[in-house]
Amino acid sequence: MEDFLRACQSAVLDNEAKPLAAKMGVSHVSLLQRANPDNDAHHLTVEHLFGILLHTGDMRPLIALADEFGFDLMQKIPPQAQGLTASLASVGKEVAELTIAIHTALEDNHVNSGEKSRIRQEISHVRQSLDVMDASVKAA
Template sequence: MEDFLDACQAAVKGNEPKSLAAKMGVPHVSLLQRANPDNDAHRLTVEHLFGILLHTGDMRPLAVLAAEFGFDLVAKTEPKPEALTKSLINVAKEVADLTIAVHEALGDNHVSTFEKNLIRQEISHVRQSLDVMDASVKAA
């Protein structure tokens, strides 16, 4: 918890506290007091934390919080949009590959561990192609 509170304070102090406080709609002295882990009278709220993350882009508090619970914080990379027809063809191809993998796995009425992994891999490819299609629709 101490590392998390320190990361919150570092995010506030490292990102122009006066400007940050103005964006968040709070007095900068109040923000500094709330971000100070040694000040028992004031604490950051979830709304304050959200404002800090939103307006600074400093994800150290979130990364420390994730690490406290055994997770890694990894930024998501947005897929590059393509022409809608091309992305549609890729989705159809990936769905066809998934269909073939499932059909072949069911051929002997038993789905082995290897076949399960292959099917899951094909599902992942379908998801990725759908993400590209979504980005393509947004860009159109």
């Protein structure tokens, strides 16, 4: 918890607290007091944390929070849209490769760890191609 609270304070102090406070609709002094983990009288709310993340783009508090619970935070890179025909062909290709990987694995009625890995890799490819199709539909 200490790392998370210090990360919140650092995000406020390192990102010009006065303009940040104005964007968040709170006073500069109030924001500094709330972000100070050594001040027992004031605490950041979820809305304050959201405002800090939104207006600074500083993800250190979110990274520290994820780390506290054993997670790694990675930025999601949105897929590039394609033409609908191209994205449909890509989805069809990936589903076909997944189908082949499953049929190959089932030929001996036993799926070994290498085959499981290959199937999971193909599932990941299908998901990625579906994300591209979704972006393509949104862009159309």
